[in-house]
């Protein structure tokens with residue numbers, strides 16, 4: 523069976539795709555553990571403020587998965603704690619499980635600054651596991667920002 527670590531490792535690979543954008547990666551897994559879609563952050567490449575890795579991966583996964591826009595039973599793996607937009611998007615997509623790597627104390631919306639995905643007022647709340655391969659995920663970002671200065 524595919525573990526949370528395996529899933530975040532796949533997201534790390536997606537984050538390392540060539541290009542100068544901030545290396546954040548996301549992968550959507552089908553209920554059987556196969557990869558439906560993967561993406562890296564592409565705001566600069568696409569000139570699109572909403573082109574976060576999670577949004578791109580959710581869109582591609584929904585286009586491929588059999589149940590319209592719903593991703594019931596699917597898992598989203600991300601290298602970094604999602605922001606409010608992405609947390610909202612994954613709830614709307616009915617993602618069943620979220621696993622992520624590094625915590626993002628400045629903008630994180632899955633426990634750090636807000637907790638958008640486990641708000642009791644929402645009727646869909648995915649299972650969450652954060653801090654998976656946290657050091658590797660944080661290191662990838664730190665290395666990127668070090669070379670930017």
Ligand SMILES: [Zn+2]
Pocket residue numbers: 574576604605606607608609
């Ligand atoms: Zn985001």
